[in-house]
Amino acid sequence: MKLIFERGGEGHRSDFLPKNAFPEVQFEERFQRTEKPALPEVNEVEIAQHYTQLAKQAFGVSNGMYPLGSCTMKYNPKVNEEAASLKGFTEIHPLQPAETMQGVAAMYATLEKYLLEITGMDHVTFQPAAGAHGEFTGLQLIQAYHRARGDEKRTKIIVPDSAHGTNPASAAMCGYQVVNVPSNEKGGIDLALLKEAVGEDTAGLMLTNPNTLGIFDENIEEITSIVHEAGGLCYYDGANLNAVMGIARPGDMGFDVMHMNLHKTFSTPHGGGGPGSGPVACKEFLQEFLPGRQVVCEEGKFRFARQPKTIGSVTAFDGNALVVLRALAYVLTLGREGIPQAAENAVLNANYMRVGLKDVMDVPYEGPCMHEFVASAKTIKKETGVAALDIAKGMIDCEMHPPTIYFPLIVDEAMMFEPTETESKESIDRAVEAIKGICAKAYKDPEELHHAPHHAPIGRPDEVTAARHPVVRYEVKEEE
Amino acid sequence: MGDFIVNTAREQKEMCQAIGVETPSDLFNGLPEDVRLTAPLNIPEGKSEAEVLSLIEDMADQNKVFRTCFRGAGAYRHYIPAIVKNVTAKDEFKTAYTPYQPEMSQGILQSIFEYQTMICEMTGMDVSNASLYDGASAAAEAVMMCRDRKRKTIYVSETVNPRMREVIMTYATAAGAKVETVPACSDNTTDLEKLESLLAEDKEAACFLLQEPNYFGRLEEPQIAEKIVHEAGAKFIMACDPISLAVLKSPGEYGADAAVGEGQPLGLPLGAGGPYLGFLAAKQDMMRKLPGRIVGETTDHDGNRAYVLTLQAREQHIRREKASSNVCSNEALCALTASVYMAAMGADGMAQVAQMSASAAHALRDALVEAGMEDVTGGEFFNEFITASKVPAEKIEQACMEKGILSGLPLDENRMLWCATEVNTPEEVAKVAAIVKELAEGGAQ
Known part of the structure; x- marks a missing residue:
């Protein structure tokens, strides 16, 4: 496939603008660029063809099943896109006077109200642009709380070993030391080890619940009270909120602060890796530290206000407004009944798939899972040499996206499936049959799987060479 | 109510049977009793697509879309092909x-x-x-x-x-x-x-x-x-x-x-x-x-x-x-x-956008100075500059707003940060200058 730099040629271009109606400005020579940037020279026709061909080599939720665990690849409703393309939102400057952006304020205020009801929290900031950004923001609220009390000795954050990598990385960005707590045999937090880990130096605990094994920790309330008794605060990683929305609320489980991923739970598109939105919700006592500005309603009019002890800002403006708007459209659509139904069906689909696969793969944690489950290729690998990676590559040949693999780290040969509520029974049946077929092939023809995929645009790429001798940009060749 | 669940009640039931539970909600039986919600969420009932879009259009209508924008300060209106x-x-x-x-x-x-x-x-x-x-x-x-x-x-x-x-x-x-x-x-x-x-x-x-x-x-x-x-x-x-x-x-x-x-x-x-x-x-x-x-x-x-x-x-x-x-x-x-x-514009098109933005900004500066404002930028600029005026910045902002123009950003009582890009026209420049001039003359009386 040609790069866009290899298409077109000298002089290929399109005109989108009228002639300059003003006198030209001449900058002093020392400010002028001397080397022209070697951007592609292509006409609009060539651009349309190029990206249509690239799109053929991409796979989104609309292409088929995408059971990527912990990423909640649910269907992205098209009404959301329609809402987010309204000029009354796309053409609004973020620094317009408040009286000219009452609709933007209403959008934030309305979604805030619904999210607080869904989470059991008291206040929200929409400034964080993604889940990890929300973690970083939420941890800063915890940090600001301890600092404001003059409690400087709290330097540690407790993170279970099943956590997403972003949790420890976010803690490190706040200068915290990370204390890892191992899981127990049921996949939950080991209470005895947690009690040992907490102390006067505990700033807080970060917990994903349901965790990355798809398990709702049965001791959740005891966990939060152990941390609170030690003087720490509890952070809820809402990455997996899809499993419990409308069923149970982090605020009722004893959590003080959390983030949500609007691009997972609330159906906004993942965009090939973003943009997302990671609003942070907190309890009343943390409100004074919130970043950015909050929408306040007074006598039927909205205005924006800053908090007295704000941690500052984590992005330049109020948040990824057009993502927030899509999430609002989603919550309005589902409403009171639809929210818990989505959670129930997400859990139903995951369990149905789990039961379908348990005859052919190891499923290390028994019993009903939540929205996702972790299978393992440990036995298959031992018996055939075919690893989780090979099975995943085999799935590509079946025209579906593989699950998250080799995560969580605590399960060997992990394959983490999250079908989401928007997959049909039929598509799950098809996926299960396909995976069964792959597992059977592992015993008959392992070599073929070691070389899968066979029907993708490329075979397995050489990632080692890519990292050892990085080529991270195209070198535009000079014309002779 | 709209939803995006494909499976019918019958299919959901078949799936429950395969798992060995009565209803989907049985799958949540492992949750501690006292964290489970007992009442429905206090949010409105789900709406049809038509209703949702209409509600959001109402919100959009409460935002003012300025036909003319002279505000930048980190966010810029450019033409999007x-x-x-x-x-x-x-x-x-x-x-x-x-x-x-x-x-x-x-x-x-x-x-x-x-x-x-x-x-x-x-x-x-x-x-x-x-x-x-x-x-x-x-x-x-x-x-x-x-x-x-x-x-x-x-x-x-x-x-x-x-x-x-x-x-x-x-x-x-x-x-x-x-x-x-x-x-x-x-x-x-x-x-x-x-x-x-x-x-x-x-x-x-x-x-x-x-x-x-x-x-x-x-x-x-x-x-x-x-x-x-x-x-x-x-x-x-x-x-x-x-x-x-x-x-x-x-x-x-x-x-x-x-x-x-x-x-x-x-x-x-x-x-x-x-x-x-x-x-x-x-x-x-x-x-x-x-x-x-x-x-x-x-x-x-x-x-x-x-x-x-x-x-x-x-x-x-x-x-x-x-x-x-x-x-x-x-x-x-x-x-x-x-x-x-960047591919659509190409290097020449990008240079054109840059030149037109700078040209428009310099013409705007000249027009505002002509209208009685002071250029306090301090020297060479690209497509943004600062003015000072005896007329309070907020008053200028307000007067522009009434004529459908988003003015420069007030920096303090008297100074404003203006921006122009390739989408601004000579007519827009003349219009904002006239507003400023009227205020300056009114203020002098």
Whole structure:
């Protein structure tokens, strides 16, 4: 496939603008660029063809099943896109006077109200642009709380070993030391080890619940009270909120602060890796530290206000407004009944798939899972040499996206499936049959799987060479 | 009520049977009794698509869309070619996630590789990441990556966008890092003598961030700053408006170690503040310190050219607390938008946008001065400048608003920061000048 730099040629271009109606400005020579940037020279026709061909080599939720665990690849409703393309939102400057952006304020205020009801929290900031950004923001609220009390000795954050990598990385960005707590045999937090880990130096605990094994920790309330008794605060990683929305609320489980991923739970598109939105919700006592500005309603009019002890800002403006708007459209659509139904069906689909696969793969944690489950290729690998990676590559040949693999780290040969509520029974049946077929092939023809995929645009790429001798940009060749 | 659940009640029942439960809600029996909600959520009933859209259109109507916009200050209205919106609306791009599986994600990986190349070309750098949240958070990541055991202090010019400075301060406060502000001169450029004396006294200086054109639209003296910073052994980082780089010297040409900025002007709508695009590019020697995703070129086992996420040993999913950053989701679709924009415009088209923006801004400045305002920018500027006036800034803003014009941004009681781009016309310039003139004459009476 040609790069866009290899298409077109000298002089290929399109005109989108009228002639300059003003006198030209001449900058002093020392400010002028001397080397022209070697951007592609292509006409609009060539651009349309190029990206249509690239799109053929991409796979989104609309292409088929995408059971990527912990990423909640649910269907992205098209009404959301329609809402987010309204000029009354796309053409609004973020620094317009408040009286000219009452609709933007209403959008934030309305979604805030619904999210607080869904989470059991008291206040929200929409400034964080993604889940990890929300973690970083939420941890800063915890940090600001301890600092404001003059409690400087709290330097540690407790993170279970099943956590997403972003949790420890976010803690490190706040200068915290990370204390890892191992899981127990049921996949939950080991209470005895947690009690040992907490102390006067505990700033807080970060917990994903349901965790990355798809398990709702049965001791959740005891966990939060152990941390609170030690003087720490509890952070809820809402990455997996899809499993419990409308069923149970982090605020009722004893959590003080959390983030949500609007691009997972609330159906906004993942965009090939973003943009997302990671609003942070907190309890009343943390409100004074919130970043950015909050929408306040007074006598039927909205205005924006800053908090007295704000941690500052984590992005330049109020948040990824057009993502927030899509999430609002989603919550309005589902409403009171639809929210818990989505959670129930997400859990139903995951369990149905789990039961379908348990005859052919190891499923290390028994019993009903939540929205996702972790299978393992440990036995298959031992018996055939075919690893989780090979099975995943085999799935590509079946025209579906593989699950998250080799995560969580605590399960060997992990394959983490999250079908989401928007997959049909039929598509799950098809996926299960396909995976069964792959597992059977592992015993008959392992070599073929070691070389899968066979029907993708490329075979397995050489990632080692890519990292050892990085080529991270195209070198535009000079014309002779 | 709308929903996106395909399975009918009958199918759900069949699935329950296969699992061995009566109803889906039985699957939640393992949850502790007292955390389960007993009453329905207190949110409205679900609505039809038609009702939802109508509600959101009502909200949109409560926003004022200004036909004429002379406001920038970090977010800019530029013309967006139709092809840009067409490409980025494709479901294959829009509904995919991070390309973890290269064999089925070559289209996305290649588009990121192309984006990285274009950003390198514009900034004169060797390596770009796949995008960050916005310009301000990208600048914060950039200054933080320059710190090491020996060099800890971050220097930021006072002429950097105050929002960007605040985000840097927030990131630094969290990590316990020290930030020093280098003051501005009366001509609204950085006091480089002060920079020199500050750095001479500090053996722990990690980096200096300069914005070009700066928040006030002014062109700085990056070639002098570069010498001062490198003589002190620190890293020199420049924050830039990517449009300006089509005509102004690039960070690479000035000898900067890294370039950051807000990519919104590259085809993204104002969108009430987001999603935007933070770009971050650097010289080769900083490659392994960069935060976020990076795509690299390699081959598959048949020797075909292939693209993969690379240098992942920097990243959170591998290194956890030792990662260079916690970034996971970035702004991929916004990066794609920027690529399509840059490809559509080409180097000549980008230069045209830059020239037209600067021309319009200079004509606006002349017209406002003619109308009685004072130009207090202090010297050469790109497409933003500052005025002072005896008429209160808010009064000017209000009068413009009544005529459908979003004026320059009030900076204090009397000063305003104005911006013009290629979408502004001579008629608009004349109209705003007339409003200002009327107020100035009214105020003089």
